[in-house]
Amino acid sequence: MGSVASSAARGGGETALGDLPESCVAEVLLRLDPPEICRMARLSRTFRGAASGDGVWEAKLPSNYARLLAAGGSGGGDDDEAAAAAVAEEMPKKEVYARLCRRNRLDGGKKEFWLDKAGGGACMSISSRALSITGIDDRRYWNFIPNDESRFHTVAYLSQIWWFEVRGEVEFCFPEGTYSVFFRLHLGRPFKRFGRRVYSSEHIHGWDIKPVCFQLSTSDGQQAQSKCYLTDPGVWINHHVGDFVVKSSNDPIKIQFATVQIDCTHTKGGLCVDSVAVKPQYLTKKKLSRTYV
Structure with missing residues (x-):
């Protein structure tokens, strides 16, 4: 035809x-x-x-694309930001878009941001190594273990603890829009046997007694909180922490997030903490895997 x-x-x-x-x-x-x-x-x-x-x-780039490119593409610090932004202005915008869609590492590789290829929204992933974890220095409780299912190839594994508390924060010039924050968690220790994915349930206990609390706050006063029991071992689950709104892409916003279960009447263990994800809300419209209260 x-x-x-x-x-x-x-x-x-x-x-x-x-x-x-x-x-x-x-x-x-x-x-x-x-x-x-x-x-x-x-x-x-x-x-x-x-x-x-x-x-x-x-037209497809966020309005602060030069600043984003300077943050992740130049490899320099604050002194180099203006020069990197000038270079970004001279680059073909198609190349700028392509570069921002790749992994752009921050904080020594402990954090990454990129643009969603289809929608152009900014996403971020924060490694467990960039989080403040109570008891992380005591190997009786926590260990960092290799895992090829993680963007960062390492996850924090909890054997057993009374006081479970994981906190983190990030300050970034997110483009304007509404964002959702998630903790990526896994009950059981995943590994491979004879080329097949399996997991160990040896240390899983305590998560069905009391729910885990998820908390979110921002530097401009936004707050969110939810609770959820951790179930379904052997599956990586993105647990929804909350949402926040960015009104100005030129002003950095600091977000603080946490997951805690500090009821010391019982121990809990057998949990992997991979990362924290920040995504545009339009990417998170799918049905959540858990009921949050």
């Missing part, structure tokens, strides 16, 4: 797809998401040219 239409266009003097002005094509691409733009670029030279234009990709 396409070849017939193309032949008719050439023979009858009608306008073919490749005759469209690049500016008109760019107006169409502005209404598509990034993966669709990349697919449309394959149609013709005109579409390919329009799909590489700065105007198309700058």
Whole structure:
């Protein structure tokens, strides 16, 4: 059908797809998401040219993209931020978008941020090594163990403790929008046997007696709290901590988060703490795995 239409266009003097002005094509691409733009670029030279234009990709970038690129792409500190931002302004915006969609590491590799390829929203992952964990220095209670299911290849494993408390914070210039915070937890110690994923339930106990409390607060006064019993061993679960709103992408916001179970009438153990995730709310609309109160 396409070849017939193309032949008719050439023979009858009608306008073919490749005759469209690049500016008109760019107006169409502005209404598509990034993966669709990349697919449309394959149609013709005109579409390919329009799909590489700065105007198309700058519209998909967060307004503080230069600052984000400086934070993760230059490898420098605060003194280098202005210079890195100037470089970002000179780069093709398609390349800026591609770089921000990769892992951009912070805090010596203990934190990572990236853009969601489809929607352009900013995401962040914070390693267990960047968290403040009560008793982490005592191997009778906690150990860091290797795990290839973690973005950071290491998780904190709890054998047994009376006072369970894990806290963390991050200060970052998130683009404007609503974000959700999650703790990624796993009951049981996962490992592989003969190439198959299994887990040990040896130390799992205490989580069905009292719920775990999840807490969130921000530097501008936002707060959230929820509770949940930990069940379903052998599965990584993203436990919802709460949501917060960023109103200005130019001002850093500090978020503090925690998961605690400090009822000292019983011990608890057999838990892996992988990381904390911060994601745009539009990515978290799926049904949550737990009922929170």
